[in-house]
Amino acid sequence: MRTEPAPTGLKPAPYFSEVAEGPAGVEAWWVEAEDGTRLRMAVWPKGAKGTVLMFPGRTEYVEKYGRVATDMAAAGYGMVAFDWRGQGLADRPGHRRDMGHVLSFDEYRQDVAAFLKALAPLDLPKPWFLIGHSMGGCIGLRALYDGLPVAAAAFTGPMWGLQMAPLLRIISPAVMAIAAPLGFGKIFAPSTGPWEPMAFEDNTLTTDRDQFDYMARQTDAHPELALGGPSLTWVKQAILETSTLMAMPPLDLPSVAIVGTGERIVTVDAVKTRMASWPKGAYLNIEGAEHEVLMEDPARRSQTLDAILTLFSDAPT
Numbered sequence: 001m002r003t004e005p006a007p008t009g010l011k012p013a014p015y016f017s018e019v020a021e022g023p024a025g026v027e028a029w030w031v032e033a034e035d036g037t038r039l040r041m042a043v044w045p046k047g048a049k050g051t052v053l054m055f056p057g058r059t060e061y062v063e064k065y066g067r068v069a070t071d072m073a074a075a076g077y078g079m080v081a082f083d084w085r086g087q088g089l090a091d092r093p094g095h096r097r098d099m100g101h102v103l104s105f106d107e108y109r110q111d112v113a114a115f116l117k118a119l120a121p122l123d124l125p126k127p128w129f130l131i132g133h134s135m136g137g138c139i140g141l142r143a144l145y146d147g148l149p150v151a152a153a154a155f156t157g158p159m160w161g162l163q164m165a166p167l168l169r170i171i172s173p174a175v176m177a178i179a180a181p182l183g184f185g186k187i188f189a190p191s192t193g194p195w196e197p198m199a200f201e202d203n204t205l206t207t208d209r210d211q212f213d214y215m216a217r218q219t220d221a222h223p224e225l226a227l228g229g230p231s232l233t234w235v236k237q238a239i240l241e242t243s244t245l246m247a248m249p250p251l252d253l254p255s256v257a258i259v260g261t262g263e264r265i266v267t268v269d270a271v272k273t274r275m276a277s278w279p280k281g282a283y284l285n286i287e288g289a290e291h292e293v294l295m296e297d298p299a300r301r302s303q304t305l306d307a308i309l310t311l312f313s314d315a316p317t
C-alpha cells in the first residue's frame with residue numbers, strides 16, 4: 001500500500017482485489033477526462049522490463065485483468081488497466097447505466113489522453129507496451145495513430161470490424177441513419193439488451209470453464225461492474241470508427257494480432273486485412289479458441305502469452 005501522498009490530481013478509487021486475483025500492491029485511482037467524465041485505472045507494481053498498458057474491451061473493467069497482470073509480473077513487466085467511460089466503475093450514461101453508449105468514439109480518445117496525463121507523475125518504467133483487447137484494440141489502434149508512446153502493440157480479438165447477422169448488415173445503414181433523428185439512438189441495438197448472466201454452454205468468450213467462472217464470480221460479487229448491450233448510436237459510431245481506421249495507412253511498429261479460430265464477435269477478415277498490410281505485424285490464430293484468447297484453457301492461453309511476450313522482448317527500445 002502507498003505510504004506517501006497520492007500523486008497530484010489523483011484520488012484513490014475502489015479496487016476489488018478478492019475477485020481480481022492479481023499481484024499484491026495494486027493501486028487504483030480516479031482519473032478525470034477533459035469533459036469531466038470520471039474514469040478509473042489500476043496500477044500494478046512496477047516491473048524491471050517495462051510497463052504494459054492494458055486496453056480492455058467493451059463491458060470490461062480493471063479487475064478482469066488481474067490474472068493477466070500476474071502473468072506480466074512473472075515475466076518482469078508492470079501493468080496498468082483502465083475503465084473506459086460507461087463501464088466498470090467509470091461514469092455511466094445518464095439515461096441508463098447498463099447500456100454501452102457514446103456519442104462518438106472520440107470520447108474514448110479523451111479517455112486515453114486523460115489516462116496518459118495521469119500516468120505521467122507515476123514514473124512507470126519504460127519501455128511501454130500495449131495490449132488491446134476487442135474494443136480496446138480499436139481504441140488502441142486509434143491511440144497508436146495519435147502517437148501512443150509504446151515500443152510494440154499486441155491485439156487480441158481486436159474490434160476492427162463487427163460481426164452482424166446478414167439481415168442486420170443489410171438494413172443497418174438505413175437504421176443508423178434514422179435512429180438519432182427519430183430519438184432511437186439511446187435504445188439497445190437489435191439482438192442486445194440489459195445485462196444478464198451468461199451460461200457457459202455455447203458462450204462466445206472462452207472454452208475454458210475455470211476462466212469463465214473467474215469472470216462470472218466478478219460480476220456475481222460486484223454487479224455494479226456488469227454492463228448490458230450497446231446503444232444504436234454506439235454501434236453506428238463503432239462502424240464509422242472501424243471503417244476509418246481500416247482506411248488508414250499501416251504503422252511502422254512491431255505488432256501481433258491474435259484471434260481464436262472460434263471467433264464470433266469481431267470480423268476476422270478485417271484483422272487479417274489490417275495485419276497483411278502491417279510491415280512489422282504478424283497474425284496468429286489460436287486453434288479452437290473463442291474471443292477471449294487471454295482467458296482460454298492453459299495451453300491456448302500459454303500460446304497467446306508466449307506470442308505477446310516474445311513480441312515485447314524482441315521490440316527495439
